[in-house]
Amino acid sequence: MLQGVPFCILDKSVSGGVHPCISEGLRVRKSTVLAVLTVICLLAGSVLAGSIEEKLTYQGNKARITVGRIKTKANRCSARMAASFGEMLSTALTNNPRFIVLASGEDLGEITDEIRFAQSGMVEQGKGPKAGLMEGADVLITGSVTMFEPNAKGGKLGLGGTSWKSKLLGGVHLKLKKAIMGLDLKLIDIRQRRVIFASNVEGKSTSWGVGGHGGGWGRDGSLIGGLGIYANTPMEKAIRVCLNNVVEEIANKLPSSYYRYKGKGQYTKQYGQNQAQGQTQQASQTVSQPARRSSSPPAAAEKPAAAPKRTIRRGGCDFVPGQKTLWIDDLSEDEVGEFPFNNKLDTGNFEVVDIGGEKWIMATTDGKLIPKTGKIKLPDKYTVELDIYNSTGASNAPYCSLRLWDAKHKHLANLHYFSYGASFDLKGKGYGRKDMKTFHAKGVHHLRLMVNPRAIKAYIDDTRIANVPNPGDFNPASFSIEPHGNCTEKKPLYFRGFRIAAGGK
Numbered sequence: 278m279l280q281g282v283p284f285c286i287l288d289k290s291v292s293g294g295v296h297p298c299i300s301e302g303l304r305v306r307k308s309t310v311l312a313v314l315t316v317i318c319l320l321a322g323s324v325l326a327g328s329i330e331e332k333l334t335y336q337g338n339k340a341r342i343t344v345g346r347i348k349t350k351a352n353r354c355s356a357r358m359a360a361s362f363g364e365m366l367s368t369a370l371t372n373n374p375r376f377i378v379l380a381s382g383e384d385l386g387e388i389t390d391e392i393r394f395a396q397s398g399m400v401e402q403g404k405g406p407k408a409g410l411m412e413g414a415d416v417l418i419t420g421s422v423t424m425f426e427p428n429a430k431g432g433k434l435g436l437g438g439t440s441w442k443s444k445l446l447g448g449v450h451l452k453l454k455k456a457i458m459g460l461d462l463k464l465i466d467i468r469q470r471r472v473i474f475a476s477n478v479e480g481k482s483t484s485w486g487v488g489g490h491g492g493g494w495g496r497d498g499s500l501i502g503g504l505g506i507y508a509n510t511p512m513e514k515a516i517r518v519c520l521n522n523v524v525e526e527i528a529n530k531l532p533s534s535y536y537r538y539k540g541k542g543q544y545t546k547q548y549g550q551n552q553a554q555g556q557t558q559q560a561s562q563t564v565s566q567p568a569r570r571s572s573s574p575p576a577a578a579e580k581p582a583a584a585p586k587r588t589i590r591r592g593g594c595d596f597v598p599g600q601k602t603l604w605i606d607d608l609s610e611d612e613v614g615e616f617p618f619n620n621k622l623d624t625g626n627f628e629v630v631d632i633g634g635e636k637w638i639m640a641t642t643d644g645k646l647i648p649k650t651g652k653i654k655l656p657d658k659y660t661v662e663l664d665i666y667n668s669t670g671a672s673n674a675p676y677c678s679l680r681l682w683d684a685k686h687k688h689l690a691n692l693h694y695f696s697y698g699a700s701f702d703l704k705g706k707g708y709g710r711k712d713m714k715t716f717h718a719k720g721v722h723h724l725r726l727m728v729n730p731r732a733i734k735a736y737i738d739d740t741r742i743a744n745v746p747n748p749g750d751f752n753p754a755s756f757s758i759e760p761h762g763n764c765t766e767k768k769p770l771y772f773r774g775f776r777i778a779a780g781g782k
């Protein structure tokens with residue numbers, strides 16, 4: 278018998294079935310897997326049960342909060358991705374029974390527009406919303422994404438190998454993948470402008486991808502907005518872990534004095550007394566000062582006060598990405614160093630490269646690349662998106678045009694990204710241009726179109742470039758991505774994520 282290895286003499290009398298030695302190994306493997314799955318289910322069930330129980334049984338006071346802008350300081354996280362995380366954070370806090378989440382930003386602007394409309398005399402009298410009834414938030418939640426690593430270093434764990442155990446365990450091997458997201462979190466007292474609390478919160482994900490004859494793991498629902506490209510990846514788990522940790526950090530670190538709301542319009546007793554005392558003191562000061570009779574002649578009538586200046590408010594970035602993907606080039610099946618398979622080469626030189634663990638298409642010459650969208654049928658509402666990576670931030674960085682063509686290959690529209698701004702033209706006529714240095718800052722930028730029967734809107738990052746009403750006969754049949762501006766090996770253009778989706782605003 279070999280030392281350390283069980284020796285089994287095969288009995289020739291055994292005919293058919295599985296030999297007892299192999300059968301025993303299979304039973305060991307099966308029992309081990311069942312034990313692991315049982316532990317996972319128990320842990321997941323306890324966490325879920327705790328969350329549901331807290332939501333159903335929590336009867337304490339609530340804090341009024343609002344989520345402000347989430348910025349980005351990480352190269353691989355765009356402004357759109359950070360904004361999407363802010364929306365997810367607002368939703369997660371709304372689902373927490375400790376908080377009353379109030380609208381902010383664009384939502385607040387739309388609400389005030391509705392109130393103004395109700396007071397304009399065009400709405401049935403007494404039926405519209407009135408001004409002065411909005412609740413006020415006590416705490417503003419904001420932050421910056423400081424770490425965004427979709428492909429951190431990983432490793433591999435083998436179960437079996439080439440020994441007799443490999444036959445019993447099926448040659449299973451696990452590939453370890455890691456992803457990390459970090460957020461600098463700030464809680465600010467709105468009335469006093471004081472920073473209540475600041476902390477760095479992280480979310481890490483360790484994903485074991487099963488190879489060989491193993492199985493796979495499940496996942497949660499899809500991510501929103503710009504984070505959708507990380508669905509079903511370790512980065513999605515890292516984002517959700519970070520989101521959960523942020524909510525817990527807010528719930529645990531927000532001082533108890535901010536939990537002032539009891540519901541049904543009532544504040545806590547202590548907070549209500551403080552407000553009442555302030556009002557009483559103000560009233561007593563007014564009453565304690567008797568009116569003085571003046572012996573001087575009455576003053577001339579004062580001139581009426583000048584009318585207050587009207588504040589002009591303009592619409593911000595109202596881009597809403599389509600939710601149903603019709604076509605996307607995520608480069609998942611492309612190898613580094615090869616031509617991007619889902620595209621047709623017209624002119625130029627293009628290849629797939631790896632930048633920090635992410636795949637991008639690199640153009641080292643001016644040229645034209647045509648995505649193989651086929652005969653795609655576009656709905657009434659749809660969006661088109663493309664990500665550009667500026668690796669230098671220099672003013673002489675390469676340009677890029679996202680062009681749309683009709684069925685006869687006649688030029689329809691062009692969203693043009695250049696060194697100091699962006700422009701949009703429709704059927705050869707210019708409809709918008711913005712000269713902004715931020716468009717060519719180092720990092721990822723987004724070219725986006727939102728099309729519906731009422732208008733065509735063009736955007737760079739969070740800035741709207743053009744808003745063309747009544748586009749009429751606008752039926753793109755193909756698209757092209759055209760880098761130019763003297764692209765070279767030392768000064769290439771990087772792009773990725775060309776996506777067409779049904780929906781939008």
